[in-house]
Amino acid sequence: MKLNRREFLALTGKTAAGAVIFAACGLPERELIVQSPVDMPEDLVRGEDAWYATSMGDFTNGDGVLVRVMEGRAKKIEGNPDHPVNRGKSTARYDSVLQLLYHPDRIQEPMLRYSKNGNLVNTTWDEADNRFRSALANADGAITVVTNPIRGHLGNVATKFADQYNGKHLTFDPMEQGVLHGAVKSVLGQEQLPTFDISHAHTVLSFGADWLGTWGSPAQFGVKYGEFRSQSHRGYLIHAEPRMSLTAAAADLWLAPKPGTEGDLALGIASIIINEGLATQENISTFNTILPDGLDRYSVAQVSDRTGISGDRIEKAARHFANHTPAVAFGGGSAGAHTNGSFNLEAIYALNILVDAIDTSGGVTPNPKSAIEELPSSSTGEPFESWEAELAQWRAGNVETVIIRGTDIVHGMPNSVGVREALQNVPNVIVFGTVHDDTMDFADLILPEKTVLEAWGTEIPEPGPGYQVVGTQQPVVGPTVSHDESGLTSNARGFGDSLLQMSDGSYGSSMEQLVKNGLADLHAAGRGSISASSSSLFTNGALQRGGWWDTGTRGTTDLGKIRSTERNAYYSDTGTLGTGNDFHLVPFHSNSLLDGRLAAAPWAQSTPDPITSASWSTWAEINSQEAQSLGIKEGDVLLIRSTSGEIEALAYPHPGVRPGVIGVPVGQGHHRNGRWAEDRGSNVLSILTGQKDSHTGALAWAATQVRVQRAGRRVKVPKFEGNVEARPVEPGVPVLVVAINETAEHAQKENHHIYQKQFIGKDEQDKQHE
Amino acid sequence: MQQRRELDQSYTNRKLLNGQLDTPKWWAPTVTGLGILVVIGLIVIATMINKGLGVTGLGRPVFWGLFITTFVFWVGISHAGIMISAILRLTQAEWRRPVTRAAELLTVFSLLTALVFPLIHAGRPWRIAYWITPYDISRGIYPNIRSPLIMDPVAISTYLTGSTLFLYIALLPDLGNLRDRTTGWQNAMYTVLSLGWRGNPRQWKMQTVGGILLSALMLPIFVSVHSIVSWDFAIAPAVEGWHSTIFAPYFVIGAVHSGVSAVVTMMALMRWLWKWDDFIRPEHFDALARLLIVVATGWLAFTFLELIFAVYGQDAPELALREMQMFQWPWNLLFIIFLLTGYFIPVPMWLFKRVRTNIALMFWTSILVNVGMWLERFLIIVPGLARRTPFVYTWEAYRPSAVEWTIFIWSFCWVTFLMLLFSRFFPLVPLFEQKESQVFTEDVTIGRAKVPAIVREAD
Amino acid sequence: MTTENFGNNNWGMVVDVDKCIGCNACVLACQAENNIPLNTQDRVERARSISWIRVERYWEGDFPDAKARFIPIMCQHCENAPCEPVCPVYATYHNAEGMNVQVYNRCVGTRYCANGCPYIVRFFNFWEPVWPESLRNHLNPDVTIRSRGIMEKCSFCVHRIRRETRKARSEGREVIDGTIQTACSSACPTSALNFGNFNDPNSKVSKMKKDKRHYTLLDQFATDPNVIYLAKIDADKKVAAKHD
Ligand SMILES: Nc1nc2c(c(=O)[nH]1)N[C@H]1C(S)=C(S)[C@@H](COP(=O)(O)OP(=O)(O)OC[C@H]3O[C@@H](n4cnc5c(=O)[nH]c(N)nc54)[C@H](O)[C@@H]3O)O[C@H]1N2
Ligand SMILES: Nc1nc2c(c(=O)[nH]1)N[C@H]1C(S)=C(S)[C@@H](COP(=O)(O)OP(=O)(O)OC[C@H]3O[C@@H](n4cnc5c(=O)[nH]c(N)nc54)[C@H](O)[C@@H]3O)O[C@H]1N2
Ligand code: SF4
Ligand code: SF4
Numbered sequence A: 001m002k003l004n005r006r007e008f009l010a011l012t013g014k015t016a017a018g019a020v021i022f023a024a025c026g027l028p029e030r031e032l033i034v035q036s037p038v039d040m041p042e043d044l045v046r047g048e049d050a051w052y053a054t055s056m057g058d059f060t061n062g063d064g065v066l067v068r069v070m071e072g073r074a075k076k077i078e079g080n081p082d083h084p085v086n087r088g089k090s091t092a093r094y095d096s097v098l099q100l101l102y103h104p105d106r107i108q109e110p111m112l113r114y115s116k117n118g119n120l121v122n123t124t125w126d127e128a129d130n131r132f133r134s135a136l137a138n139a140d141g142a143i144t145v146v147t148n149p150i151r152g153h154l155g156n157v158a159t160k161f162a163d164q165y166n167g168k169h170l171t172f173d174p175m176e177q178g179v180l181h182g183a184v185k186s187v188l189g190q191e192q193l194p195t196f197d198i199s200h201a202h203t204v205l206s207f208g209a210d211w212l213g214t215w216g217s218p219a220q221f222g223v224k225y226g227e228f229r230s231q232s233h234r235g236y237l238i239h240a241e242p243r244m245s246l247t248a249a250a251a252d253l254w255l256a257p258k259p260g261t262e263g264d265l266a267l268g269i270a271s272i273i274i275n276e277g278l279a280t281q282e283n284i285s286t287f288n289t290i291l292p293d294g295l296d297r298y299s300v301a302q303v304s305d306r307t308g309i310s311g312d313r314i315e316k317a318a319r320h321f322a323n324h325t326p327a328v329a330f331g332g333g334s335a336g337a338h339t340n341g342s343f344n345l346e347a348i349y350a351l352n353i354l355v356d357a358i359d360t361s362g363g364v365t366p367n368p369k370s371a372i373e374e375l376p377s378s379s380t381g382e383p384f385e386s387w388e389a390e391l392a393q394w395r396a397g398n399v400e401t402v403i404i405r406g407t408d409i410v411h412g413m414p415n416s417v418g419v420r421e422a423l424q425n426v427p428n429v430i431v432f433g434t435v436h437d438d439t440m441d442f443a444d445l446i447l448p449e450k451t452v453l454e455a456w457g458t459e460i461p462e463p464g465p466g467y468q469v470v471g472t473q474q475p476v477v478g479p480t481v482s483h484d485e486s487g488l489t490s491n492a493r494g495f496g497d498s499l500l501q502m503s504d505g506s507y508g509s510s511m512e513q514l515v516k517n518g519l520a521d522l523h524a525a526g527r528g529s530i531s532a533s534s535s536s537l538f539t540n541g542a543l544q545r546g547g548w549w550d551t552g553t554r555g556t557t558d559l560g561k562i563r564s565t566e567r568n569a570y571y572s573d574t575g576t577l578g579t580g581n582d583f584h585l586v587p588f589h590s591n592s593l594l595d596g597r598l599a600a601a602p603w604a605q606s607t608p609d610p611i612t613s614a615s616w617s618t619w620a621e622i623n624s625q626e627a628q629s630l631g632i633k634e635g636d637v638l639l640i641r642s643t644s645g646e647i648e649a650l651a652y653p654h655p656g657v658r659p660g661v662i663g664v665p666v667g668q669g670h671h672r673n674g675r676w677a678e679d680r681g682s683n684v685l686s687i688l689t690g691q692k693d694s695h696t697g698a699l700a701w702a703a704t705q706v707r708v709q710r711a712g713r714r715v716k717v718p719k720f721e722g723n724v725e726a727r728p729v730e731p732g733v734p735v736l737v738v739a740i741n742e743t744a745e746h747a748q749k750e751n752h753h754i755y756q757k758q759f760i761g762k763d764e765q766d767k768q769h770e
Numbered sequence B: 001m002q003q004r005r006e007l008d009q010s011y012t013n014r015k016l017l018n019g020q021l022d023t024p025k026w027w028a029p030t031v032t033g034l035g036i037l038v039v040i041g042l043i044v045i046a047t048m049i050n051k052g053l054g055v056t057g058l059g060r061p062v063f064w065g066l067f068i069t070t071f072v073f074w075v076g077i078s079h080a081g082i083m084i085s086a087i088l089r090l091t092q093a094e095w096r097r098p099v100t101r102a103a104e105l106l107t108v109f110s111l112l113t114a115l116v117f118p119l120i121h122a123g124r125p126w127r128i129a130y131w132i133t134p135y136d137i138s139r140g141i142y143p144n145i146r147s148p149l150i151m152d153p154v155a156i157s158t159y160l161t162g163s164t165l166f167l168y169i170a171l172l173p174d175l176g177n178l179r180d181r182t183t184g185w186q187n188a189m190y191t192v193l194s195l196g197w198r199g200n201p202r203q204w205k206m207q208t209v210g211g212i213l214l215s216a217l218m219l220p221i222f223v224s225v226h227s228i229v230s231w232d233f234a235i236a237p238a239v240e241g242w243h244s245t246i247f248a249p250y251f252v253i254g255a256v257h258s259g260v261s262a263v264v265t266m267m268a269l270m271r272w273l274w275k276w277d278d279f280i281r282p283e284h285f286d287a288l289a290r291l292l293i294v295v296a297t298g299w300l301a302f303t304f305l306e307l308i309f310a311v312y313g314q315d316a317p318e319l320a321l322r323e324m325q326m327f328q329w330p331w332n333l334l335f336i337i338f339l340l341t342g343y344f345i346p347v348p349m350w351l352f353k354r355v356r357t358n359i360a361l362m363f364w365t366s367i368l369v370n371v372g373m374w375l376e377r378f379l380i381i382v383p384g385l386a387r388r389t390p391f392v393y394t395w396e397a398y399r400p401s402a403v404e405w406t407i408f409i410w411s412f413c414w415v416t417f418l419m420l421l422f423s424r425f426f427p428l429v430p431l432f433e434q435k436e437s438q439v440f441t442e443d444v445t446i447g448r449a450k451v452p453a454i455v456r457e458a459d
Numbered sequence C: 001m002t003t004e005n006f007g008n009n010n011w012g013m014v015v016d017v018d019k020c021i022g023c024n025a026c027v028l029a030c031q032a033e034n035n036i037p038l039n040t041q042d043r044v045e046r047a048r049s050i051s052w053i054r055v056e057r058y059w060e061g062d063f064p065d066a067k068a069r070f071i072p073i074m075c076q077h078c079e080n081a082p083c084e085p086v087c088p089v090y091a092t093y094h095n096a097e098g099m100n101v102q103v104y105n106r107c108v109g110t111r112y113c114a115n116g117c118p119y120i121v122r123f124f125n126f127w128e129p130v131w132p133e134s135l136r137n138h139l140n141p142d143v144t145i146r147s148r149g150i151m152e153k154c155s156f157c158v159h160r161i162r163r164e165t166r167k168a169r170s171e172g173r174e175v176i177d178g179t180i181q182t183a184c185s186s187a188c189p190t191s192a193l194n195f196g197n198f199n200d201p202n203s204k205v206s207k208m209k210k211d212k213r214h215y216t217l218l219d220q221f222a223t224d225p226n227v228i229y230l231a232k233i234d235a236d237k238k239v240a241a242k243h244d
């Protein structure tokens, strides 16, 4: 029999075997879809969820959040799209707050220490309250309330409470920003920090402040950065910082000045602008009037010499800043954390004068005062100078009662101030908190506190969006602490409620009441984002949207002066510190732990650091070429020594650090703080030396000289990155880089040619193209 | 040139059945010792299944390591059996006769061992029934026959079935022989197993035809098995050094290299352990070594082609992979050991007849080959994974854990244990083949010496 | 039979690399949303940490011209996914909406798909995931907890898609562009991550996809991903002469 192909197919197609064989020849689209006839488990969704709008003052600078709640449990925290500060977006920290809420080591019961040398034992709230009362009764003026910088009603309650007992309310921020507030006050004449209209700027020139990572209002700035990059004139970012932070990495031009020379750099830029006539005469003369002693010392050569940045780069920055307006200059963070911090920041903010950036679109936007008059709209840590004085009082036994909340001062203060001995000399140390921290080791009474997700409050964002905002904070879950495996119990109380309960009631009875009263006042003012017929409707509206704001309000500025032009006084007494190499220590906020307040959360611990991808540890970033010459390899345990002490950190050499600088993240090195943070890594804050900014007395936390030595051990850095330094093996893979207006396709072709050239040489390449 | 003794049939019977009828003294303690090691290995495997694959050294992106390497290794070893029995049988190479059984046995036991590895390396081995039997077909989902992991078990189980049958058919005459020489329970066992073997001409004819037919049927399977194993790797587009069109023949020839070497190792051991100097003779080693020279050189050509492709293609990640494989510590050390042991020490040695006929040297060189061949698989599988694609950020290292090493060692104990256990009940050298070869052998005068020759080979 | 559950959608992501600042907000958001096991120090050190989305950081140049380039990478939901054909049990397959789906129940843990995937976005559960009892309170009830021995990877937050499509269906309307946001795209402060429906020509992602900067990762593998990248812009880059 002779068959042609078609007949053969027809024949076999009729047989069963043929059917099986050729079934596999169907259209791939039909063949490959093997969806189950029923829904897959991942397709099933069950239960209804609710999203509550609230704020988390302790962990953000006023961002509005939505908390997803199902069956009384908080599941997820996202940005609140209605909220004007972060506009629905978040940071790498929001969700970690869930783990503080449900932390297995959350403090359940009040704990009491009967004598200074005794142990902490669980006690009842009744007994705790008695102890609290007697501590207040005996104090008579010798009482200090210590908190993190808090705004809104909680801050107010703390202050009022201290006032009632003739005591003090002191705030503590280990990486204090007092210099920033001072500089803003001095140059712009503003109490509140301004915000920056990054969205509409064509050039942003920033110094020291990692505003995309941890400084100021990162979610707010991040949203604005997204807009900055999508303008038709894509914005150009210049950032000066000795170590590559997120902001430096995002920058189009990164300048790495020697630490403490940021002011020189700013005035160097100013002098180029003025010499080359890149600013209007009017702006130049305004600038000159606020400058104390001229620009003689700021020629490009001199500035280049002092800052360690090449003249070309400084000129490029200056010209871009002046020529591509609207432009805005701002700074903070490590730029202000020097003995000349005030000068640095004042010089930086003064640059805005030259480009007409104050109170203009694409420039500095001042923030108005708080909408509720009695609420502070700005807060910062008390200067280190005041803290030294205060601790001297404690040590001398002059303070009877100290109440601490929201800040771990034992972890946060340098060894040099001796905070432990000071606390030991205070008869009543009362600490509020959720997880046992280092300060609680010195507490006589520990009071379990509600988290921000369980308590009432208000939040005035700082920096605000340029108009008045009052964010609301409400309990999104009941006081649910699931500690014992059996179920949910909680004896936690809000800090505010506890203080109100202990006070004379003249201010209010509960935080809830205070918040509602505050909202009623806003309702009475009859303006802003919510219009409601009754106060309770207004309150509900505010709580639903996460707050109230009035876009019609504006802040004002009042030009002041740069107060000095002094050099940074390096602390250089490292000769006594034994062998090793001198480095300039630049501590920085951890992207996920911040200053350590999120260290208890395992998510925060495990989130990779953006630059190094390291987690769970303390590492030290040094320049890779320098490391090579010193024989330091990744994972080498480094001993970092200052006159204030020594810590260990794992070396992580990379090309994004200025040689001579060692960057160490803050946030680890707790002795306590729950199972995940306990005795993990090192606390770089402990080895800071007590140098201060000459104007504000703030801690110059970026001005410490250290001596660095290898300990002789090497361990694997716990990091997400693999075991090879990640550099592309061929250009454009996986991050394709294009020039402005270049297509991806063109860039890919070009990269391909660059890659090929390595192998066939230029001549051959050219020949092929002819 | 060695003199060969005239071997009469009763001497052959007595000598070759010494394992069954006259168990050597070392047997019981050795088997007990190995048995203990095997049990320890099984306990470790059970622990791993109980605790999870966290006990291995695997991580991202090196998701496959020692287990898959050892799987490929044992599948490779299994290629000895068919190579020796089927191909040599079909080509009527007479010298194959004393080693066929051992080779087939090695095939069966190494396949059984190989199959363990894909099973235990799975995250949920207890769910592997899904693979082979679509037991919940009510959902309309068959196993994915596009996946080499489905083709693997199909090919290997076919190979295993065929090899077992092959082994069994060749065993029948000897089982009859044993039945006639034993009493009690052993006699009962052999009676059942020998399937009524009487040795009449019809039975002999059927046995011979069956053997030849199976040989022919097994050949394509032989080629398919290691080809499919190679596709486990070759179809992964993203793993450098894996996605290569030359993999199937490369793997098959590599398997023959390692399998035949393993047979050499085994022959030397058999000769020493059971004192079979009269049966397993230097000329056998000589013939196998000549075969190996050809196979090994063919295999080496593929190895170099791989490197040449990389250098010629200038594919950045592939270059990075080869750079690591050849120049970075400790891979460079492994790579050198691999080249030396896999080829550059044994093969030049085999060029000399004095080496080829020296049992001790053949024993050690054949071991070297398998060290090299194991390293070859390791160097194919792991570095490619460790240097995956151009995403340098995810490149990682791999260090096998103690658990993996233990299970690796277990596999060798297990195969040896099975072989020795088998040797207690069945002859490792087929008596009938031996006798048949005796019939074909004649003494031929070459110059002044009288040497045994095999007539059929002279045809 | 099956497609009635789904609209005529082709979900996809457009990642504007130029906007990514490497902040890792997406990473934490995904971790929290999808019940990803706690990445303990041991798991991180042994390259077993699970991160359905990761932000890779590449160095280019040296001080002072060093650049750190960030790129977020999650499952690319390849139309032509190399992870799919190798799976012996169809535990990973392509659904009708342009997504690569992972069926945890079916997976036997061969890790073959992870070798097949060029993007290294598949993660294996080497250990049983454990949470202290109290932390289980924050687990998302919409997302299966994966046991040990199986693969997992970015699902495009399929449960969020299901929630919203069902809601839309019950309200008798089409899904409105932008109402479905994955956890990562919702978190991303700079809007580097954008999620939507490529089948809707008017959706934000469909428009973004046409940007001249669009490219896909590892296109030599012809995987046809549903994650489209927009190239990073270097304002100071000089464009060479045109090549053809
Ligand atoms: N750039 C580049 N070019 C190459 C190569 C490369 O690697 N890169 N490879 C080279 C190599 S190795 C090869 S083999 C060639 C292949 O090149 P071609 O031989 O051109 O192969 P195809 O294009 O795959 O198929 C040719 C046509 O045959 C049709 N066809 C399919 N089946 C049948 C049939 O039964 N009858 C008839 N009449 N037509 C049929 C198909 O539809 C298709 O249109 O390409 C060469 N060219
Ligand atoms: N996916 C896919 N598979 C195919 C085909 C297809 O079109 N697509 N076509 C089929 C056909 S027709 C063929 S011929 C085969 C081809 O199959 P292969 O021969 O494997 O083809 P390639 O993958 O093109 O080339 C293999 C390797 O050779 C290297 N190479 C390139 N040029 C040279 C050279 O000049 N010298 C040397 N030594 N190495 C070089 C490259 O690095 C490449 O990785 O594939 C078949 N399979
Ligand atoms: S590459 Fe091979 S397996 Fe894939 S479609 Fe082509 S012929 Fe088939
Ligand atoms: S690990 Fe699971 S999903 Fe991946 S190939 Fe194996 S069975 Fe399939």
Ligand code: SF4
Pocket (backbone or CB within 6 Å): C074, C075, C076, C077, C078, C081, C082, C083, C084, C100, C116, C117, C118, C119, C120, C121, C122, C153, C223
């Ligand atoms: S990215 Fe990887 S896991 Fe995702 S579909 Fe593609 S191949 Fe599969």
Ligand code: SF4
Pocket (backbone or CB within 6 Å): C029, C030, C031, C033, C034, C052, C053, C074, C075, C153, C154, C155, C156, C157, C182, C183, C184, C185
């Ligand atoms: S789409 Fe969802 S699952 Fe995928 S990376 Fe983003 S958050 Fe994770």
Ligand code: SF4
Pocket (backbone or CB within 6 Å): C019, C020, C021, C022, C023, C024, C025, C026, C027, C055, C072, C187, C188, C189, C190, C191, C192, C193
């Ligand atoms: S959240 Fe957005 S900006 Fe941040 S790392 Fe992820 S993709 Fe990049």
